[in-house]
Amino acid sequence: QTLHLLKFTPRLKDVLLRVLPILGSVRDGQRPVFANALKCWCQAAWVYIGDASSGLPFDDDVMSFMNSVFELLLKVWTGSRDLKVRLSSVEALGEMVGLVTRSQLKSALPRIIPTMLDLCKKDQEVAFTAAHSLHNLLNASLLSESGPPLLEFEELAVVLITLLPLVSVNISKDERSYISKGLKWIIPDPYRHIA
Known part of the structure; x- marks a missing residue:
C-alpha cells in the first residue's frame, strides 16, 4: 500500500488540475466523498514526505491548488448545515494543515479552531475525529521548525x-x-x- 501512495503523490498536480474546477459546484450530498478523497491524498503526501529525504514534493502550482482547496473547505464546506459535510471537511483540513503555507494557516486559525472545537462537543465518534484534526492543527501551529508558534498563549x-x-x-x-x-x-x- 505504501508503494501505491509513493507513486500517487507525484501525480497529485494532475489530479488537482482535474478536481479543483468542479469542487465549487459539488453539492452537500457529494462533499463528504470529495473531502475524504482530499484527506487520503494528503495522507499519501505525508507518507511520501516521510519516505523522501527532501521536504514537500510540491511545486508552486500544487501549493496554490492546496491553498485554494483549503480555503474552499474552510470558508464554504465547514459552514454546511449537514454534520457529515462539516465533519469530513474538518477531517480533510486536519490532514492539510501541515501542507499549506504558514501564512495561510495563521490566517485560518480564528475560523478553524472554533469549528473544530464545536465538533468536539458532539457525540464521541464525531468528537474523536474532530480532536484528531485539532491535534494535527496544534502540531502544525505550535511545533513548526520553520518559525515561531502561530498560536498565542491566550488562543491556546x-x-x-x-x-x-x-x-x-x-x-x-x-x-x-x-x-x-x-x-x-x-x-x-x-x-x-x-x-
Whole structure:
C-alpha cells in the first residue's frame, strides 16, 4: 500500500488540475466523498514526505491548488448545515494543515479552531475525529521548525478551557483524580502560599 501512495503523490498536480474546477459546484450530498478523497491524498503526501529525504514534493502550482482547496473547505464546506459535510471537511483540513503555507494557516486559525472545537462537543465518534484534526492543527501551529508558534498563549488557553470539561465527562473517576492532581501543578493556585 505504501508503494501505491509513493507513486500517487507525484501525480497529485494532475489530479488537482482535474478536481479543483468542479469542487465549487459539488453539492452537500457529494462533499463528504470529495473531502475524504482530499484527506487520503494528503495522507499519501505525508507518507511520501516521510519516505523522501527532501521536504514537500510540491511545486508552486500544487501549493496554490492546496491553498485554494483549503480555503474552499474552510470558508464554504465547514459552514454546511449537514454534520457529515462539516465533519469530513474538518477531517480533510486536519490532514492539510501541515501542507499549506504558514501564512495561510495563521490566517485560518480564528475560523478553524472554533469549528473544530464545536465538533468536539458532539457525540464521541464525531468528537474523536474532530480532536484528531485539532491535534494535527496544534502540531502544525505550535511545533513548526520553520518559525515561531502561530498560536498565542491566550488562543491556546481558549482551546484548553474548552477541551478540559469535555475530557472530564468522558473519563473514569480514577483518571479524573489523576488529571486533577496534574493540573494543580500546571495551573497556579492563588491561595497556595510559599513557606
